[in-house]
Amino acid sequence: MDHFLYRDGALYAEDVPLTEIAAAVGTPFYVYSTATLLRHFHLFDQALEGLDHLVCYAVKAASNQAILRTLAEAGAGMDVVSQGEYRRAKAAGVPGERIVFSGVGKTAEDIRVALSGGIRQFNVESEPELEVISAVAQELGVIAPITVRVNPDVDAKTHAKIATGKSENKFGIPIARAREVYARAAKLPGIDVIGIDVHIGSQLTQLEPFEMAYHKVAELTELLRADGHNIRRLDLGGGLGIPYARSNEAPPLPSDYGALVRRTLGHLGCEIEIEPGRLVVGNAGLLVSEVIYVKHGEGRDFLIVDAAMNDLIRPAMYEAHHDIVPVIEPAPAVELAPIDVVGPICETGDTFARQRPMPPLAAGDLIAFRSAGAYGAVMSSEYNSRLLIPEVMVKGDQFAVIRRRPTFDEMINRDTIPEWL
Ligand code: LLP
Helix, strand or coil, X not given: CCCEEEECCEEEECCEEHHHHHHHHCCXXXXXXXXXXXXXXXXHHHHCCCXXXXXXXXXXXXXXXXXXXXXXXXXXXXXXXCHHHHHHHHHCCCCHHHEEECCCCXXXXXXXXXXXXXXXXXXXXXXXXXXXXXHHHHXXXXXXEEEEEEECCCCCCCCHHXXXXXXXXXXXXXXXXXXXXXXXXXXXXXXXXXXXXCCCECCECCCHHHHHHHHHHHHHHHHHHHCCCCCCEEECCCCECCCCCCCCCCCCCHHHHHHHHHHHHHHHCCEEEECCCHHHHHHHEEEEEEEEEEEECCCCXXXXXXXXXXXXXXXXXXXXXXXXXXXXXXXXXXXXXXXEEECCCCCCCCEEEEEEEECCCCCCCEEEECCCCCCCHHHCCCHHHCCCCCEEEEECCEEEEEECCCCHHHHHCCCCCCCCC
């Protein structure tokens, strides 16, 4: 459920008509609904009620500080995967003790920044990383809390580019070697081993892969405790999927996921952490774009819009489906006709939808891509020297620009031409 609904024939974000935002900021733009964002965060928080838990929002899904601040004020922690995300979370006012640092390639400098600024834990992905954390912690005279990310070799049954829990993926330490690695970690100075971390992939639409992974984590917890480790926190990653097409069967709900966590891990008495990104922000964001031309091709028509693959790369990169709706509500009896929805970029991959049934649209009409809040703005680029687009946040009847559109000069003047030219 989201707060983007038609009212009096036009699409609104909460109590603000999208036409009003478009008039104020121009197109294309991203718009987020605070109520939708908070609703989805609370669904997770409530799903784990009764368990000692922290929902650490995966900052990579949408990292604008206004989003981070909104979630942090509601009680969220953050999962970051780079120094930039760590700094963003801090700048948004999130205390270090609520920030978890994941990722396979943390540098000594990343680790230094996090240990100096405060960190809840590092989710360690390799043995060399463990050694570096130990060295940096000693250099700073502090103790680094860590979990080891284990790779449970489970098929997440999702798109291959976003599956992370199979043994051939670069993530984590093979679960079969976990005891050996924990033994090494326990001996290292500057390290406090507090728990286990697992994340098997993203946009999961079934609970079974989670169930398999969490059973393995439960078994490992018992084994490691028997080995003398004080395992007291389990980080279960993110990954629960969202319904991208209204017509599709809906994935399991956070409450189903919470029940699974309780069933598989509740008896261990550990603090539970989860790292959802997509489900928190995905349906809380739209990409709004204007039709530039309707082009009649041979055998098919093209809707050429002012957003492109550099603004929303998911269709080009993962063959992802995003529902596309007109901002002005079509009459109920209007006939839909198939059309290709494309951007202005000079490659065929710049296609948002092929032969999508759409109502008749004309140049100047506004359309909205649904479920664009997660992995939308954060994956955008300036390809074809297109400006990054603004982000807008709505709360009730108010809206604010939370990242403005840069000027062409700002983009162009970042280049420097060497003296010899
Ligand atoms: N934790 C870790 C360690 C992760 O790697 C990820 C996502 C998450 C949490 C959050 O997963 P979520 O709840 O959002 O599924 N760009 C792709 C998705 C990449 C996901 C990467 N890792 C897409 O647009 O579908």
